[in-house]
């Protein structure tokens with residue numbers, strides 16, 4: 001029997017329609033593959049399996065009837081902690097390696113070895129140079145680019161007393177990290193040390209392992225990710241508020257449709273420029289198209305959305321479904337969150353998949369390698385390939401559902417502070433007056449274990465109702481944007497205080513602040529608020545939530561938020577419940593160590609209650625009304 005109602009899998013009408021089309025056309029999606037995997041391995045779900053060496057793989061029986069130690073003698077607590085540590089290392093490595101690519105780009109611009117990229121925000125570059133203690137007098141923009149990139153290269157591995165941007169964290173927080181011995185020393189160093197510690201026979205004490213995991217995560221949040229954000233702004237421009245559009249209806253039936261997918265704006269910005277090439281536009285028209293249409297998926301989509309207002313076709317779980325429209329001619333990817341299944345789905349249509357990074361080849365995809373000295377030429381080539389692919393499109397298989405939803409974007413910290421008149425004082429006043437009771441970052445992904453977009457958007461609705469400002473990044477942006485929460489009109493869904501602030505400023509109650517690496521913007525804002533108020537981040541009425549997370553990057557983000565003092569609610573249970581020590585530390589014990597913990601709550605209404613209670617406690621402790 002063919003299933004046609006997919007409302008149990010996703011709240012989005014466009015996704016439901018595409019799931020029905022996929023089913024009809026015999027196309028397998030992530031949800032089908034997830035079902036085929038069920039039941040998932042119970043040992044792995046609890047974090048109790050280990051394959052770190054060839055004496056194993058090993059598993060611990062959670063009921064006490066089978067083995068309680070791996071072949072090497074590691075118990076449940078060590079195995080779970082090692083697994084958490086490796087996840088954090090992988091997530092931090094992903095963000096930080098992305099950041100390194102931007103340092104290399106900035107350096108190449110400074111050296112003059114690329115002309116395909118320029119510096120669009122030289123003022124921000126100069127501000128960063130001053131922040132890093134670099135002498136700016138007599139240096140032109142290229143010299144500053146060289147000096148800043150050289151300083152930031154040093155964060156990747158060479159031991160220094162501190163990382164370049166660590167001074168942004170409040171003094172109290174830095175003192176605490178120092179006392180705990182978790183001040184990050186080098187981005188690559190912390191990741192490498194975690195891989196070392198989790199090798200058989202190195203660190204076999206779960207608390208010590210988790211403290212180092214916090215250090216790894218901090219090297220991501222206050223260095224790798226922050227570098228990616230700041231240098232993307234320098235090179236591609238610091239975002240400013242604007243209105244764009246979201247959902248599958250941003251695809252255009254009569255245009256050549258190109259989707260960018262992945263994370264780093266280095267490729268997607270080059271593609272954007274190529275889509276404006278008059279010769280290629282003419283070539284598209286010669287093939288019978290009305291023009292070339294570019295839209296984004298996942299975080300590189302967020303990067304283009306924030307800075308250029310390019311529409312978003314969807315988030316993580318929409319990537320295959322976008323192809324099912326039959327209207328996508330080319331999907332061009334860099335790295336991270338690109339499901340290998342995408343190539344198979346594209347193979348069911350005329351759609352071409354192009355990979356661009358030497359780090360990320362996909363079997364079955366065509367590889368057009370981008371480098372800093374050929375990006376413009378390769379982008380023109382890729383767009384040309386999209387135009388060729390358009391000729392193979394089958395109009396009978398094209399179905400683009402619904403109509404686009406408008407969404408406001410571009411709320412960089414600079415834009416927020418600019419809108420407030422150049423200082424944080426109006427925001428602080430609104431918090432003190434209780435108009436804005438607190439702020440919460442809803443970050444992260446989709447996960448087929450959770451009804452698509454439900455938890456992300458319901459949590460946002462519940463929070464704004466309680467006069468809690470919401471900041472979104474990554475795939476949560478699309479979840480909330482599709483529900484209309486990213487438009488100023490959504491102020492009508494907010495509590496009276498937040499609603500009044502939004503109406504006065506003409507802003508939505510849910511602000512889009514960027515991609516996954518841009519969670520560093522939220523940390524920088526929290527740090528600035530705490531420093532202005534003379535308190536620690538853990539004293540602020542703020543929280544974070546990752547209701548639909550799937551990625552190891554989300555584990556790193558969650559841990560750097562907690563280690564920075566931000567209470568963080570996870571909607572998907574991480575594989576830690578096999579160890580009472582690890583689970584207890586993460587959800588309780590860390591409070592006494594770093595002033596924040598994780599909570600695990602899949603129900604978005606209950607998650608909102610937990611966050612509300614936290615914000616209430618923090619407000620009262622600051623002498624404010626609850």
Ligand code: SF4
Pocket residue numbers: 050051052053054055056057058070071072073074079200
């Ligand atoms: Fe088994 Fe220990 Fe090897 Fe892990 S490290 S696979 S628990 S022997």
Ligand code: MSK
Pocket residue numbers: 263298299315316336337443444445446473474475476515516550551553554
């Ligand atoms: S893309 S890490 S699914 S937010 Fe950054 Fe989305 Fe999560 Fe990837």
